[in-house]
Amino acid sequence: MIYLDYSATTPMSMDALDTLLKVSKDFIGNPNSLHRLGGKSKELIESATKQISELLKVKTNEIVYTSGATESNNMALLGVAFAYRNRGNHILVSSLEHPSIYAICDYLESIGFEVEKLKCNQEGLIDFEDLKHKMRPETILVSVALVNSEMGIREPLKMIRQIIKKENATTLFHSDMTQGLGKVPISVHDVDLASFSFHKIYGPKGIGLLYKQEKVTLVPIIHGSGKGSVLRPGTPAVPLIASASKSLRLALQDLERKEDFIEKLNEKIVKELSSYEGILINQTKYSIPHILNISLPNIKPETFIHALEDYEIYVGTNTACASGEVSEGVLAVYEDEKRASSTIRISLSYLTTTDEVNRFLHCFGLVFKRLGSLASKEKN
Ligand code: PMP
Numbered sequence: 001m002i003y004l005d006y007s008a009t010t011p012m013s014m015d016a017l018d019t020l021l022k023v024s025k026d027f028i029g030n031p032n033s034l035h036r037l038g039g040k041s042k043e044l045i046e047s048a049t050k051q052i053s054e055l056l057k058v059k060t061n062e063i064v065y066t067s068g069a070t071e072s073n074n075m076a077l078l079g080v081a082f083a084y085r086n087r088g089n090h091i092l093v094s095s096l097e098h099p100s101i102y103a104i105c106d107y108l109e110s111i112g113f114e115v116e117k118l119k120c121n122q123e124g125l126i127d128f129e130d131l132k133h134k135m136r137p138e139t140i141l142v143s144v145a146l147v148n149s150e151m152g153i154r155e156p157l158k159m160i161r162q163i164i165k166k167e168n169a170t171t172l173f174h175s176d177m178t179q180g181l182g183k184v185p186i187s188v189h190d191v192d193l194a195s196f197s198f199h200k201i202y203g204p205k206g207i208g209l210l211y212k213q214e215k216v217t218l219v220p221i222i223h224g225s226g227k228g229s230v231l232r233p234g235t236p237a238v239p240l241i242a243s244a245s246k247s248l249r250l251a252l253q254d255l256e257r258k259e260d261f262i263e264k265l266n267e268k269i270v271k272e273l274s275s276y277e278g279i280l281i282n283q284t285k286y287s288i289p290h291i292l293n294i295s296l297p298n299i300k301p302e303t304f305i306h307a308l309e310d311y312e313i314y315v316g317t318n319t320a321c322a323s324g325e326v327s328e329g330v331l332a333v334y335e336d337e338k339r340a341s342s343t344i345r346i347s348l349s350y351l352t353t354t355d356e357v358n359r360f361l362h363c364f365g366l367v368f369k370r371l372g373s374l375a376s377k378e379k380n
Contacts, residue, residue: 001312001313001314002311002312002313002314002356002359002360003314004313004314004315004346004347004348004352004356004360005314005315005316005345005347006290006347006348006349006351006352007149007152007179007200007290007291007316007345007347008316008347009199009200009205010199010200010201010202010349011202011351012202012203012204012243012247013202013203013246013247013250015246015247015250016202016203016204016243016244016246016247016250017204017243019239019242019243019246020204020239020240020242020243021239023044023238023239023242023243024239027040027041027044027238027239027242028041029041030235031045031228031235031236031238032227032228032235032236041236041238044238044241044242045236045238045241045242046060048241048242048244048245049063049241049245051245051248051249052209052244052245052248055245055248055249055252056188056211056248057187057188057189058188058211059214061214062211062212062213062214063209063210063211063212064209064210064212064229064231064232065207065208065209065229065232065236065237065240065241065244066207066208066209066210066232067206067207067208068197068198068199068205068206068207068208069098069100069176069178069195069196069197069200069208070100070208071208072176072195072196072197072208072209072210073098073100073101073104073176073195074100074104074221075210075218075221075231075232076143076174076193076195076210076212076218077091077101077104077105077108077141077143077174078104078107078108078219078221079218079219079220079221079231080140080141080172080174080193080216080218081108081113081140081141082219083217083218083219084140084141084172084217085140087138087140087170088136088137088138088139088140089112089113089114089138089140090113090114090116090136090138090139090140091105091108091113091114091115091116091139091140091141091142091143092115092116092117092118092131092134092135092139092141092142092143093105093115093116093117093118093142093143093144094117094118094120094126094143094144094145094155095117095118095119095120095328095329095332096120096124096145096148096150096151096153096155096328096329096332096333097143097144097145097148097176097328098145098149098176098178099328100176101143101145101176102328116134118130118131118134118142118144119332120332120333122284122333123153123284123285123286123333124148124151124153124284124286124287124329124332124333125153125155125156125286126144126155126160128159128160128163131160131163131164131167132163132167135163135164135167135168135171136168137168139167139168139171140170140171140172141171141172141173141174142160142164142171142172142173142174143173143174143175143176144157144160144173144174144175145175145176145177145178145179146175146176146177146179146180146184146186146194147177147179147180147183147184147288147291148179148291148329149178149179149291149329150282150291150293150327150328150329150330150343150345151282151283151284151287151291151293151329151330151333152179152283152287152288152289152290152291152292152293153284153286153287153288153329153333154180154184154286154287154288155286157173157175157187157190157191158187158190160173161173161190161191172192172193172216173190173191173192173193174191174192174193174194174195175190175191175193175194175195176194176195177194177195177196178195178196178197178200178208179200179291180288181196181200181201181248181251182200182201182202182248182251182252182255183255183259183288183290184255184259184288185255188211191211191213192212192213192216193210193211193212193213193216194210194211195208195209195210195211196208196209196210196211197209198240198243198244198247198248201247201248201250201251202247202250202251203243203244203246203247203248203251204239204240204243204244204247206237206240207237207240207241207243207244209244210231212231218231220233222234254350258350259288259289259290261350262289262290262348262349262350262352263289265289265348265352265354265357266289266290266292266348267289268354268357268361269292269346269357269360269361270283270292272361273294273361273364276365276368277297278296278297278298278372279294279295279296279297279368280294280295280297280339281293281294282294282295282327282330282333282334282339282343284333289348290347290348290349291345291346291347291348292345292346292347292348293327293330293343293344293345293346294343294344294346295330295338295339295340295342295343296342296343296344296368297342297372297375298342298372298375299342299368299371299372299375300342301317301342301343301344302317303371304344304367304368304371305317305344307367307370307371308363308364308367311359311363311366311367313359313360313363313364315344315345315346315347316344316345316346316347317343317344317345325341326340326341327340327341327343328340330343346360
């Protein structure tokens with residue numbers, strides 16, 4: 001099997017899996033319980049949270065555990081919208097967001113908020129002039145993903161923050177950092193709120209995190225009991241939290257070495273795929289090498305993906321959460337509907353081997369020839 005869909009999700013590392021199993025077996029108490037077993041679980045959460053806070057360079061009370069980045073995004077956007085409604089109802093988002101951000105914005109619009117999309121330039125970066133122009137006194141939130149999930153475009157959050165705060169010091173800045181964590185260096189201090197998900201960094205599925213700067217107020221979107229978190233009441237997921245902290249520590253190691261290696265694999269694939277007639281490489285100089293997006297000429301991406309499956313090769317469409325739809329990001333950058341509706345995403349890991357890439361390229365060639373000639377027969 002050749003797995004090249006690492007941006008959709010990653011396999012768990014043995015260390016993260018070991019922690020998950022051990023903690024599930026040995027820490028049975030509910031951290032909200034008053035007895036010793038509860039206390040033991042509570043202590044474990046506290047030490048995992050301390051480790052995470054040190055790795056992200058934040059305070060422990062700035063961390064909220066969630067079920068994943070979808071929930072973190074909801075908690076951030078809805079939480080800010082409800083908390084700061086008296087200040088204004090205007091929200092700005094980039095054109096390269098994950099579908100979950102747009103779904104939340106649709107909901108916010110349905111209850112009276114005004115959401116505007118920011119333009120991007122030909123390289124996929126936020127158009128700074130457009131941002132300045134769209135900022136208003138009643139803008140309560142701007143949300144920009146650190147790394148776009150479709151083309152891997154990395155936005156300069158520090159610069160974007162400066163513009164936002166200069167135009168309106170009270171506007172909050174959120175970033176969905178899900179696709180950046182474990183791939184590129186991150187600084188949550190560029191933003192006021194940040195979303196993460198651990199299944200993207202070889203950790204368990206079903207756990208994410210929201211960083212919320214201490215001074216930011218959020219209206220809870222989940223209500224319940226429990227002495228733990230106000231924003232996320234209920235029984236904390238002790239094994240998931242412990243395993244998440246292990247996966248974060250590992251994910252942040254050797255970032256540069258891993259990226260250099262992945263860059264070489266990316267270059268090799270781009271070089272070969274560029275030689276095929278009609279294939280378009282959806283990559284700008286701000287794309288990180290872990291995510292490689294291409295458009296296929298006259299071949300349905302689903303058909304292509306299933307044909308590769310026959311060789312036990314697994315790649316993705318634009319994002320796993322929007323399979324089969326037009327890629328919003330590719331459309332925003334290239335303004336070409338056909339190009340944006342025929343994308344596939346090849347996502348690489350430091351676990352990917354040169355041999356896997358060679359075999360992928362070989363099978364890609366076979367599938368491309370077969371489906372390409374079928375497509376041209378259909379056309380004639
Ligand atoms: N944001 C981004 C940028 C993502 O890539 C994903 C996963 N496709 C999500 C949010 C959703 O994450 P989760 O599956 O943890 O809810």
